[in-house]
Amino acid sequence: MKVIIVGAGFGGLAVANTLKNSNLDVLLIDKNNYHLFQPLLYQVAVSALSPGDIAYPIRGIFKNTKNIRVLMEKVVIVDLRSRRVSVSGGETFDYDYLVLAPGAETSYFGNVEWKDYAVALKSLPDALAIREKILSTFEEAEKLAYKNLDISKHLTFIIVGGGPTGVELSGAIAELIYKTILPDFPLLRHKKINVILIDAGNRLLSSYPEELSEYTYKSLTSLGVKIYLNTRVTSIEKNVIRTTQGTFSAFNIFWAAGNIASPLLKSLPVKLDRQGRVVVNPDLSIPGFPDAFVIGDSASFTDKNGETLPAIAPVAMQQGKHVGKIILEGLPFGLRPNFVYRDKGTMATIGKARAVAYLKGQSFKGWFAWLLWSLVHILFLIGFRNKIRVMLEWIWYYITNKSGARLIVNAFRKDNSKNC
Amino acid sequence: MKVIIVGAGFGGLAVANTLKNSNLDVLLIDKNNYHLFQPLLYQVAVSALSPGDIAYPIRGIFKNTKNIRVLMEKVVIVDLRSRRVSVSGGETFDYDYLVLAPGAETSYFGNVEWKDYAVALKSLPDALAIREKILSTFEEAEKLAYKNLDISKHLTFIIVGGGPTGVELSGAIAELIYKTILPDFPLLRHKKINVILIDAGNRLLSSYPEELSEYTYKSLTSLGVKIYLNTRVTSIEKNVIRTTQGTFSAFNIFWAAGNIASPLLKSLPVKLDRQGRVVVNPDLSIPGFPDAFVIGDSASFTDKNGETLPAIAPVAMQQGKHVGKIILEGLPFGLRPNFVYRDKGTMATIGKARAVAYLKGQSFKGWFAWLLWSLVHILFLIGFRNKIRVMLEWIWYYITNKSGARLIVNAFRKDNSKNC
Numbered sequence: 060m061k062v063i064i065v066g067a068g069f070g071g072l073a074v075a076n077t078l079k080n081s082n083l084d085v086l087l088i089d090k091n092n093y094h095l096f097q098p099l100l101y102q103v104a105v106s107a108l109s110p111g112d113i114a115y116p117i118r119g120i121f122k123n124t125k126n127i128r129v130l131m132e133k134v135v136i137v138d139l140r141s142r143r144v145s146v147s148g149g150e151t152f153d154y155d156y157l158v159l160a161p162g163a164e165t166s167y168f169g170n171v172e173w174k175d176y177a178v179a180l181k182s183l184p185d186a187l188a189i190r191e192k193i194l195s196t197f198e199e200a201e202k203l204a205y206k207n208l209d210i211s212k213h214l215t216f217i218i219v220g221g222g223p224t225g226v227e228l229s230g231a232i233a234e235l236i237y238k239t240i241l242p243d244f245p246l247l248r249h250k251k252i253n254v255i256l257i258d259a260g261n262r263l264l265s266s267y268p269e270e271l272s273e274y275t276y277k278s279l280t281s282l283g284v285k286i287y288l289n290t291r292v293t294s295i296e297k298n299v300i301r302t303t304q305g306t307f308s309a310f311n312i313f314w315a316a317g318n319i320a321s322p323l324l325k326s327l328p329v330k331l332d333r334q335g336r337v338v339v340n341p342d343l344s345i346p347g348f349p350d351a352f353v354i355g356d357s358a359s360f361t362d363k364n365g366e367t368l369p370a371i372a373p374v375a376m377q378q379g380k381h382v383g384k385i386i387l388e389g390l391p392f393g394l395r396p397n398f399v400y401r402d403k404g405t406m407a408t409i410g411k412a413r414a415v416a417y418l419k420g421q422s423f424k425g426w427f428a429w430l431l432w433s434l435v436h437i438l439f440l441i442g443f444r445n446k447i448r449v450m451l452e453w454i455w456y457y458i459t460n461k462s463g464a465r466l467i468v469n470a471f472r473k474d475n476s477k478n479c
Numbered sequence: 480m481k482v483i484i485v486g487a488g489f490g491g492l493a494v495a496n497t498l499k500n501s502n503l504d505v506l507l508i509d510k511n512n513y514h515l516f517q518p519l520l521y522q523v524a525v526s527a528l529s530p531g532d533i534a535y536p537i538r539g540i541f542k543n544t545k546n547i548r549v550l551m552e553k554v555v556i557v558d559l560r561s562r563r564v565s566v567s568g569g570e571t572f573d574y575d576y577l578v579l580a581p582g583a584e585t586s587y588f589g590n591v592e593w594k595d596y597a598v599a600l601k602s603l604p605d606a607l608a609i610r611e612k613i614l615s616t617f618e619e620a621e622k623l624a625y626k627n628l629d630i631s632k633h634l635t636f637i638i639v640g641g642g643p644t645g646v647e648l649s650g651a652i653a654e655l656i657y658k659t660i661l662p663d664f665p666l667l668r669h670k671k672i673n674v675i676l677i678d679a680g681n682r683l684l685s686s687y688p689e690e691l692s693e694y695t696y697k698s699l700t701s702l703g704v705k706i707y708l709n710t711r712v713t714s715i716e717k718n719v720i721r722t723t724q725g726t727f728s729a730f731n732i733f734w735a736a737g738n739i740a741s742p743l744l745k746s747l748p749v750k751l752d753r754q755g756r757v758v759v760n761p762d763l764s765i766p767g768f769p770d771a772f773v774i775g776d777s778a779s780f781t782d783k784n785g786e787t788l789p790a791i792a793p794v795a796m797q798q799g800k801h802v803g804k805i806i807l808e809g810l811p812f813g814l815r816p817n818f819v820y821r822d823k824g825t826m827a828t829i830g831k832a833r834a835v836a837y838l839k840g841q842s843f844k845g846w847f848a849w850l851l852w853s854l855v856h857i858l859f860l861i862g863f864r865n866k867i868r869v870m871l872e873w874i875w876y877y878i879t880n881k882s883g884a885r886l887i888v889n890a891f892r893k894d895n896s897k898n899c
Contacts, residue, residue, distance in 0.1 A: 092618060092887045109531040116885040118663035128665070131618045131887075148622065183886075198512060198551045202568065243538035245548070465536040466603075467512045467551075 060084065062386060063144050063154040065134050065323070067094050067117045069372045070160035070355030073379025074386075079124050081387055086152060088144075090133040092116055095183060098372060098436060099449070101228045103186040105235045106194065106465045110183050112449050134161070134323060139348045156350050156386050159324070159337075160379065163356035163370060166319035166334065173295040177219060177314035180228065189313070193232075194467045196310055197244055204246040214252040215309035217300055219292055220316030221258030222265070226275055228315055229256040233282040240465070253309075254284045257302060258316075259291045266369060274424045292316075318370055320357040332359045341397035343382050349392040352385075354378035360398065368400055377401065480504065482806060483564050483574040485554050485743070487514050487537045489792045490580035490775030493799025494806075499544050501807055506572060508564075510553040512536055515603060518792060518856060519869070521648045523606040525655045526614065526885045530603050532869050554581070554743060559768045576770050576806045579744070579757075580799065583776035583790055586739035586754070593715040597639060597734035600648065609733070613652075614887045616730055617664055624666040634672040635729035637720055639712055640736030641678030642685070646695055648735055649676040653702040660885070673729075674704045677722060678736075679711045686789060694844045712736075738790055740777040752779045761817035763802050769812040772805075774798035780818065788820055797821065 060083050064071045067089035078085050093114040102108040121127045132146035137159065145151045165179035178189055193216075200213035216236075218229040233254040241248050256263075256279065262272040263279075263286070276286060290304045300307050320335035329345055330338050336359035337345060343358065345351045355375035360368045368374045381398045423431060437449055480503050484491045487509035498505050513534040522528040541547045556565035557579065565571045585599035598609055613636075620633035636656075638649045653674040661668050676683075676699065682692040683699075683706070699706060710724040720727050740755035749765055750758050756779035757765060763778065765771045775795035780788045788794045801818045843851065857869055 092614065092885075109529050110886060111529040111531075114886050116663065119885065122663045122665075125665075130622070132622075150622075194512060202550070202552075202570075243536065243542045245542075245545075465512070465539065466530060466534050 060155045060389075061086070061153060062156045062158070063088065063152055064158045064160065065089075065137075065144065066160035066162055066355070067091075067129075068097070068160060068162050068355060068375065070162075070375035070379040071158070072120070073376045074158050074160070074354070074383045075121065075127055077380055077383025078387060079121070079127065081126060083126060083156075083386065085127045086130060086154075087117065087121070087127055088130045088132055088134055088146065089117060090131070091183075092118065092131045093183075094120065096436075097181075100180055100183070100186050101224065101231055103183065104180055104189040104193075104228070105231045106190050106239075107231065107235060108449065110187065114183060137323065137327060139327060139345065139351055142350075157352065158379075158382055158386075159351070159353045159357060160355045160375065161321035161323050161357055163318040163320050163334075164322070165314060166317035167314065168317055170295070173314070176295045176297050177300070177312040179314045180224065191467050192311060193236075194240070194465060197240055197247065198467070201244045201246055204250075210247075210250075211253075212298060212308050212310050214247075214250055215255070215307065216252065216311045216313070217255045217257065217307055217309045218313045218315055219257045219300070220314065221256060221260065221263040221286075221288070222315065225256060225258070225313075225315035226263055226279065228313060229254055229284050230279055230282055233279070233284045237283060243465075252283070254282075255287065255307060255309075256284050257287045257290050257292065257300075259289070261289055263288070268422050270422050271424065318356065324353070324357055334359070342385060342392070342395040343378055343398050344392070344395075352382045354382055360400075362400060373403060374400055480575045480809075481506070481573060482576045482578070483508065483572055484578045484580065485509075485557075485564065486580035486582055486775070487511075487549075488517070488580060488582050488775060488795065490582075490795035490799040491578065492540070493796045494578050494580070494774070494803045495541065495547055497800055497803025498807060499541070499547065501546060503546060503576075503806065505547045506550060506574075507537065507541070507547055508550045508552055508554055508566065509537060510551070511603075512538065512551045513603075514540065516856075517601075520600055520603070520606050521644065521651055523603070524600055524609040524613075524648070525651045526610050526659075527651065527655060528869065530607065534603060557743065557747060559747060559765065559771055562770075577772065578799075578802055578806075579771070579773045579777060580775045580795065581741035581743050581777055583738040583740050583754075584742070585734060586737035587734065588737055590715070593734070596715045596717050597720070597732040599734045600644065611887050612731060613656075614660070614885060617660055617667065618887070621664045621666055624670075630667075630670075631673075632718060632728050632730050634667075634670055635675070635727065636672065636731045636733070637675045637677065637727055637729045638733045638735055639677045639720070640734065641676060641680065641683040641706075641708070642735065645676060645678070645733075645735035646683055646699065648733060649674055649704050650699055650702055653699070653704050657703060663885075672703070674702075675707065675727060675729075676704050677707045677710050677712065677720075679709070681709055683708070688842055690842050691844065738776065744773070744777055754779070762805065762812070762815040763798055763818050764812070764815075772802045774802055780820075782820060793823060794820060 062078060062083050062085045064074050064085065064087045067087055071087065072094060075085060075087050093116050096113040099108060099113045103110055103113060118129050121129055132148055134144055135147050136145035142154050143151050144154065144157065165181050167173045178185065180186060180189060196213050200210040203210050216232055218225050236252055262269065263275050264272050279286060287304050290302045292300060292302050294301045295312065298308055298310055300312055318334065324331060324335060324337055327337065332338055336357055337353040338359045339353050340346055343352045343354055343360065345353060355378060356370040358378065362368065377400060378398060385395050482498060482503050482505045484494050484505065484507045487507055491507065492514060495505060495507050513536050516533040519528060519533045523530055523533060538549050541549055552566035552568055554564055555567050562574050563571050564574060564577065585601050587593045598605065600606060600609060616633050620630040623630050636652055638645050656672055682689065683695050684692050696706060707724050710722045712720060712722050714721045715732065718728055718730055720732055738754065744751060744755060744757055747757065752758055756777055757773040758779045759773050760766055763772045763774055763780065765773060775798060776790040778798065782788065797820060798818060805815050
């Protein structure tokens with residue numbers, strides 16, 4: 060029996076791990092050669108971690124697994140009726156079971172042109188480009204400061220989106236800039252920077268308990284972040300963002316406000332929800348195609364209470380395991396168990412040593428939550444080596460405030476142009 | 480008094496460190512924002528280390544030093560007569576003392592067109608591009624192997640140049656491919672790869688004692704490297720290299736055969752040697768311009784025995800210190816001591832746990848030399864954090880053979896084209 064898994068993120072890897080060393084032939088396809096630990100991507104963007112700390116070569120994970128073949132390719136066509144998948148190199152592969160776990164992309168809510176002006180943080184190249192842009196911004200600002208020229212746009216950083224990504228990014232930016240980057244620049248050291256976080260809703264982390272939203276608001280504010288709630292973005296142009304609460308100018312505008320499922324799903328003859336996700340059956344299969352499944356950020360699953368599951372790693376991991384078991388046992392459609400999500404809790408970090416966490420009905424905040432957050436993230440990192448590296452990197456940063464990855468490699472800036 | 484230092488490599492940093500906290504105003508200019516530990520660059524190219532392990536932000540080094548200003552810029556004009564330096568951004572800076580330490584670039588011995596076909600290893604972007612190319616080559620080879628197509632060009636790696644750089648690179652490539660990369664690729668795992676090292680001379684490491692050249696030859700051969708001595712390259716085209724001993728085809732051709740001084744020196748009204756280096760006075764100043772100095776790979780210094788010093792880090796570091804002291808004490812030309820190089824020995828590594836070293840008249844080889852090599856390199860790495868990281872990375876690799884940086888980030892391939 061042939062199984063094709065599209066995507067080696069949290070979901071795809073969970074399926075593969077369940078099918079390891081079984082008698083099924085598994086083909087695991089991903090457009091990158093590494094598995095990316097996305098929850099820590101923002102740390103690469105702020106120079107706190109290096110790419111190698113959060114990415115692991117997929118082949119390394121399965122090199123001793125005889126029944127799993129890894130292919131680095133981009134899947135372009137999924138033909139559910141013929142049970143066939145085609146990749147950009149031209150090859151096609153047949154399957155008996157298919158698991159689609161291609162993840163999500165950034166959504167600008169239809170305003171595609173904003174993409175050039177507000178950078179998203181979804182991939183390693185994204186994170187490295189952001190890192191370079193932030194560091195280069197300060198290099199330029201220092202030069203201009205020598206001549207007493209205006210650098211307000213250099214020192215303003217705007218983040219759109221008050222969910223976990225936006226909260227973590229803005230906290231990290233504020234903290235890293237004040238504690239690590241500014242001290243490197245003598246003329247900027249005592250300047251005030253503006254880190255602005257914008258959200259259309261009435262509280263941050265709207266899917267978390269209210270108590271934690273309040274704590275987050277206070278913590279970010281004390282880190283120097285200015286928060287604009289109930290504020291909608293009306294337009295974004297180069298270095299300018301207009302909102303219902305005013306216009307802001309900045310060389311660094313970040314978008315963390317919306318996700319949309321992989322465009323690969325658009326070609327499927329199935330119903331998609333507003334975020335482009337496949338509305339799956341209770342067993343996670345595609346309606347009408349019982350041997351094809353969708354999991355993770357690309358799937359829209361509604362639980363018994365009518366709630367749609369959030370697009371987070373633990374959901375993808377549990378779904379991957381569920382589908383893996385169904386395939387392993389070859390269960391026919393009518394005998395499959397429904398997927399049930401076990402919510403072990405959620406967390407978000409706000410700069411060094413502060414975090415919010417919600418586990419087993421209990422809210423945690425502050426230092427203890429941060430410790431918990433750190434442990435959980437390290438636990439789920441792939442590869443013992445990466446666990447040690449990240450742990451040491453964080454311990455080092457905690458003690459010294461020095462982040463290790465403040466490099467402008469200049470391979471990333473396609474046009475090498477300056478901001479001004 | 481104003482001092483301008485051009486270049487923050489080993490030489491430039493040594494000058495700056497000598498002038499730290501003095502009453503001189505120092506301007507340290509480098510086109511990158513980091514100091515690169517070049518001796519370990521080849522390890523980034525073979526995915527054994529990450530960029531962040533061998534590069535350190537220059538600003539981080541001098542952030543608490545009030546008399547040193549760091550500027551990230553490219554110097555374009557050096558006007559010795561007016562005592563002025565101009566950068567690409569347009570600004571000009573006057574000086575009382577000038578130290579040029581801009582390093583060297585790759586020389587193709589006049590065959591500029593070879594540059595597109597034989598990659599050099601001189602900078603971080605170089606190393607990362609090589610890393611990606613090597614890993615992508617194996618990804619492609621695996622796909623073709625599934626269809627039983629010819630992959631001989633994928634599995635051939637050619638290095639031109641039998642000095643320390645070429646020796647270290649070929650040893651590392653052979654070892655990394657056999658021990659770490661191939662095991663990740665099931666279809667290629669038992670294939671034979673061809674790693675070919677070409678040199679025009681009659682022995683490897685020609686500047687080292689003969690005994691060490693022989694040991695190096697044997698060690699590389701046992702790692703699987705095929706060595707062609709007394710072999711001159713006649714032409715290089717895309718994926719093809721012609722030599723006096725035959726023609727070779729490979730998708731990966733590396734050039735480690737020659738260096739030429741920074742082109743910045745060409746505009747100086749002084750005599751340059753065949754490698755474009757400034758022939759300096761015994762005190763390292765430029766003939767006719769006593770307050771302008773050239774050190775490191777860009778300087779040609781002949782010692783009392785008539786020997787020209789090699790372009791290596793210890794030479795640059797000692798020269799930097801020498802010039803720093805002259806400037807610190809404001810010694811007039813006639814009272815300055817001549818520079819004397821204290822040769823503390825040289826080393827080269829040949830894969831894991833093997834190296835050659837020559838210290839205080841004694842030759843060392845094998846495991847002990849490698850230990851020595853590792854300790855010395857870690858000692859000279861900048862930054863405690865980097866020392867620990869590299870040490871751990873090497874210990875990890877030594878024990879497990881797993882290299883940590885096997886990532887294809889795809890930001891580097893300008894055209895993202897495949898080899899075939």
